[in-house]
Amino acid sequence: MEILVKRICRCLWQILHFLFSLYEVCLWVRLRIIAFALWSYDLCQTQTKRQQKEHDFLIHCKRQLSKIPKHLNLIIGPEIHGEVNEELLSRLFTYALYMNIECVSFYDTRLLGQKAESNTRVIDLCKVKCPSGWKSKNLDDHRALWYSAKSELSNGVNRSNGCVPTPLSNGCSKATTTNGHIATTNGSTNESCSSLMIYQIQPKDNHSLIADVCRNLFRERHTSEIQQLLQQRPQLTKRIDTDLQHHLQAVSEPELSIVFSETLCTYGTLPWHTRFTEFQRYPRGKYFDAESFATILYKYSRCEQRWGK
Amino acid sequence: MSWVSDYKYTWLQTLAMNVIKHGYRLPRHIAFVMDGNRRYANSQHIRKIEGHSKGFDKLADCLRWCLDIGIREVTTFAFSIENFKRSEEEVTGLLDLAREKFSKLLLEGPKLKEHGVRIRVIGNISLLPDDLQKLISQTMLETETNDKLFLNVAFSYTSRDEITHSIEEILRHGDGMHEDDISERLMDECLYSRHSPPPDLLFRTSGETRISDFLMWQLSSTVLYFTKILWPEITIWNFLAGIFTYQRDSLHMSSFKTQERLKRAAVSRNSNFYAEHVQNFLHRLDIYRRDILLKWSYL
Numbered sequence: 133m134e135i136l137v138k139r140i141c142r143c144l145w146q147i148l149h150f151l152f153s154l155y156e157v158c159l160w161v162r163l164r165i166i167a168f169a170l171w172s173y174d175l176c177q178t179q180t181k182r183q184q185k186e187h188d189f190l191i192h193c194k195r196q197l198s199k200i201p202k203h204l205n206l207i208i209g210p211e212i213h214g215e216v217n218e219e220l221l222s223r224l225f226t227y228a229l230y231m232n233i234e235c236v237s238f239y240d241t242r243l244l245g246q247k248a249e250s251n252t253r254v255i256d257l258c259k260v261k262c263p264s265g266w267k268s269k270n271l272d273d274h275r276a277l278w279y280s281a282k283s284e285l286s287n288g289v290n291r292s293n294g295c296v297p298t299p300l301s302n303g304c305s306k307a308t309t310t311n312g313h314i315a316t317t318n319g320s321t322n323e324s325c326s327s328l329m330i331y332q333i334q335p336k337d338n339h340s341l342i343a344d345v346c347r348n349l350f351r352e353r354h355t356s357e358i359q360q361l362l363q364q365r366p367q368l369t370k371r372i373d374t375d376l377q378h379h380l381q382a383v384s385e386p387e388l389s390i391v392f393s394e395t396l397c398t399y400g401t402l403p404w405h406t407r408f409t410e411f412q413r414y415p416r417g418k419y420f421d422a423e424s425f426a427t428i429l430y431k432y433s434r435c436e437q438r439w440g441k
Numbered sequence: 442m443s444w445v446s447d448y449k450y451t452w453l454q455t456l457a458m459n460v461i462k463h464g465y466r467l468p469r470h471i472a473f474v475m476d477g478n479r480r481y482a483n484s485q486h487i488r489k490i491e492g493h494s495k496g497f498d499k500l501a502d503c504l505r506w507c508l509d510i511g512i513r514e515v516t517t518f519a520f521s522i523e524n525f526k527r528s529e530e531e532v533t534g535l536l537d538l539a540r541e542k543f544s545k546l547l548l549e550g551p552k553l554k555e556h557g558v559r560i561r562v563i564g565n566i567s568l569l570p571d572d573l574q575k576l577i578s579q580t581m582l583e584t585e586t587n588d589k590l591f592l593n594v595a596f597s598y599t600s601r602d603e604i605t606h607s608i609e610e611i612l613r614h615g616d617g618m619h620e621d622d623i624s625e626r627l628m629d630e631c632l633y634s635r636h637s638p639p640p641d642l643l644f645r646t647s648g649e650t651r652i653s654d655f656l657m658w659q660l661s662s663t664v665l666y667f668t669k670i671l672w673p674e675i676t677i678w679n680f681l682a683g684i685f686t687y688q689r690d691s692l693h694m695s696s697f698k699t700q701e702r703l704k705r706a707a708v709s710r711n712s713n714f715y716a717e718h719v720q721n722f723l724h725r726l727d728i729y730r731r732d733i734l735l736k737w738s739y740l
Contacts, residue, residue, distance in 0.1 A: 137459065137463075138463045141459045141460045141462070141463035141464060142463050142464055144460045144464070145460050145461070145463070145464020145465060145688075146464070148460070148464070148685070149464075149465075149688075149689060152689065209693075210696065210697045210700075211693050211696075241697065244697075244700050244704075338661075339625040339628075339658070339661070340624075340625055342604060342608075342625070342628065343623060343624050343625040343627075343628055345608075346607075346608045346611060346612075346623050346628060347620050347623045349608065349612060350611060350612060350615060350618075350620050350623055351620055353612045353615070358612065362609060362612060362613060365565075365602065365605055365606070365609065368605050368608070368609060369601055369602070369605045372604070372605060372608065393693075394690065394693045395664055395690040395693050395694055396664065396665040396666070396667070396690075397660075397662065397663060397664060397665060397690075397694070398652075398657075398660050398661065398663070398665070399661065399662070399697070400660075400661030400662075400701075403600070403604075403657040403658050403660070403661075404601065404604065404657070406652070406657065407599075407600060407601065407652065407653065407654035407657055408651055408653065408654070409651060409652075410650050410651050411650050411651065411652075411665060411667075412650060435649070435650070435651075437651075439523060439526070441523075441526050441527055
């Protein structure tokens, strides 16, 4: 009798699962049709015209937002195949530039399962193109800087020598009080910080990096400095934070993370830094354009951080 | 028993519970961020502390649902270190509520044994008042041999504090270890949550979509489930919806979880995790932690 009940229950679960899957497929088909229509519409326009339109739209949206993240993080799930590619990231980074977001980091979890013979595509940062009027400089294999061609002309010393922007100069400072910066009221792009730092998070930047920091501290554990830190835990926390900042080179705590995956999960992304990050899942199959980016920022703008209070 | 309610199911709820229970793989470990008590209190025009009290009652319901459906481990975020920033009145009220609940727990020792409930408090207990430290350590020691349902209460907890504590333990007690022995695998074992598997599902109420410094280290392959309902208003349907979401999502997550397991095994192998001196260190750590609990319980 018990086995029969179990079988019936399992069968009912399968029916429920099937109905939900069917609903999801219908939703996916609908999103793909819309995506095709939007893509065709974009194709009818010249790239410059489209970029100008998106720029104007996002500037208009910026006026209505109460806050904008300084550091935007992207997580690409392991089951996402070709949908998140260099072209999508190029578009997304461009929107981030228009919105004065100062740093975008992304973690491609497909890196983890990558095998030599596998067809899985992972993002190649060198192939992500910046929009016209902007220049891109690869600072190293995993970091790039997009900056205004105009600003290079005016203060080329800072931008063209490829120096790494410090947390203060690039504005990717630690968001400890505001969790995002306030959008400028006139909505104009602020040329003084018209650059975008792009960082590709590596698997070794996550838990392993904290273990590395622990290993370094362990090596010096008999010094008076470490012995003093052991007396006061907040000081030790501060030291770990500083060491991690040093290793990650100015990548601060992301305020917003967009997860491109079927499942909402952190996939182990920066466990030290994402404690107050707002996570939003982006549905599979949905076309990513300026409007969807603005929707994400609107949602983020409505989130209120309480900082434990 | 006050920590596990005597919830009465309707026939439809019983059916739904059975469908979810026997349908597909259940989470072994579920973590709850019980958010929305104060907003609930405001909406009902009652005092904040009454909102927290209602929230605790709901936790008792949730534990009953977990026990009945077959989830063996539950972690709840009861009080963050950041919550010490709240008004003195609210902090005192919350600490009083904790005193009351842990005292009741101690009186219910035989019932806890009968249900096999083991209580573990994870967090920086040294930041709490002495009497609460005593109650907490007595509760943990009283239930340490129970092994059917594990309830981890994150109290005076933040994830950063936990990671720092893990590093601190290695620096303080790591004599006899080599620097090559230090890895994320070793750090796993020095966390407050040592002996617990990582949560399979994190369930947060009140519509917030952040994790608020809760189990950040452990969440690598955890399904995050955010729902708009306020914690005191949570029903069995919300609970089952969360479990069903996990079941469906775990179908996509299986390959990632396998990779994680393989990576973890490789790290263990490369960092001598199973070497005798490392295991001795972990054994010493367990003894040290138990000694502290004993010391607090005799305060």
